[in-house]
Amino acid sequence: MTQSVTLCGCGWLGNYLLKALAGNYAVLGTTRHSNRAEQIKHNGASVLFFQLGDDPAQLCQQSENARVVLNIPPGRRNQDLTEYTRQMCALIDSFVAHEARQIIFISTTSVYGENERVVTEHSELIPLTASAKAHCAIENHLRRLANEKATVVRLAGLVGPDRHPAKSLSGKQLSQANKVVNLVHIDDVVAALKKVIDHGAPAQTLHLCSQAHPTRQDYYTWCAEKMGIPVPEFDGEDKQLKGKQIDASASWQYLGLTPRYASPFDMII
Template identity: 50%
Template sequence: MQKKVVITGYGWMAGYLGNALLSSDSPINATIVGTTRSDEKRISLGEQQITAVKFALGDDTAELCKHMSGATFIINIPPGRRNTQLDGFTQQVIALIDDAVAAQVAHIIFISTTSVYGDSTNETLTESSSTAPETASAKAHVAIEKHLASVSSQVDYTVLRLAGLVGPDRHPARSLSGRELPAGNKRINLVHISDVVNALVSVICTPLQNKTLHLCSELHPKRGEYYARAASALNLPLPIFSDTESEAKGKVVDATASWKALKITPRFSNPDDMYSGK
């Protein structure tokens, strides 16, 4: 199976996906186009047999859109957690989507976030739960998701709402180590990069048309207990959380239906397996 994959924002996640798509055991014969803002990164991508396009959000899209016809287009451009003025970001992503559609892109995969549900709920959330974004970033993601739905008659799309992302070289226990923090009884929602890549490869191979999917582990321990175990396993100073002994609260992102639709059994369904470094 031959597939052209265009990835905007060729960063940490894209690196893992690109390696999977170009590996000898990949289920598809992929050609990859990746965007970067760096001349140095453009050279590096070329050395990996990836066609690199220098592009930053808001730039003219003409050069990038030359690669869109018949392609799977993955949009993964985080707006930045500290940025509270994201109207411009949102409109630029929407304009990029419209330009890709005009260039006859075949399928758009939008990397979204489970923060679209906000942080105030104690509910178990399925893919059909109502969004309640609280941060500027979450509100931007909801607006972009809604725009994709509005153009669904013109292009197939898949929204992937990711929980907190973990990898062998990236675990939040490292930044929390040794700190005093509140709300140790809050439930965690995490997903491992290995399971995200498997999901992306599955959606690239067999597009799930106009679907919104959750990518999250099956278990949701209290963060005060979980991050203490993680820090201990990583030989880091333990974080100290208040309220860890209190009754568990916070949202639970249920991804059961999504993993079933993808025909994937997540390798890291238990977050305690995520800090082993494997």
């Protein structure tokens, strides 16, 4: 019998994951947009129109005994995330009540804050932004409600063949020259999520990041030169490294994976 996966949120990440799962699973993808619906169907999944705040009954009924990937980001412009947090927690309640087999919550490494330190999966959470605080609250709610069905996956900055921060930073005047870079390639994220879906990772908190951490100045200058776009200019700073450094080695080891893109320098083809 073909197992079921529900991708609750089929944006940029969800679409890559959908293509990797289709054919091996019966995939249900949600979207708010009709043009995305056609893309989801084309990639081999069934579609349900859903946006956060809708009645989740139909979605959750169709997700009974399914592995659910909960990937609905709050949006960058919204700074009051009280309602977002409430609605996400209510959606989790409904999935649990309808006996979803597993809930994989896509979170963020921003929950660790920005203090200068090496961060492991067990490091103290120091959420500073509204988004980080919301993700912490949702993670905690999921664990309290259904820890044995829960897998939390915290992602570093996402990079892919059609997405790289160097493009938006090109030619700009920037600060934090010596802040370290924490990035992960979409191919490695998809490989990790597929492992979690294939084998389960109950009551686990994983974080995904490449294994090398150059400074912003070194990396984005190199990227711009490699891409042939204007190089960003950085304000002068001392040479002390700044910010957190995500050590994801334990998560990669748990998953039995070696990142294909072990260094951010590998992410420019």
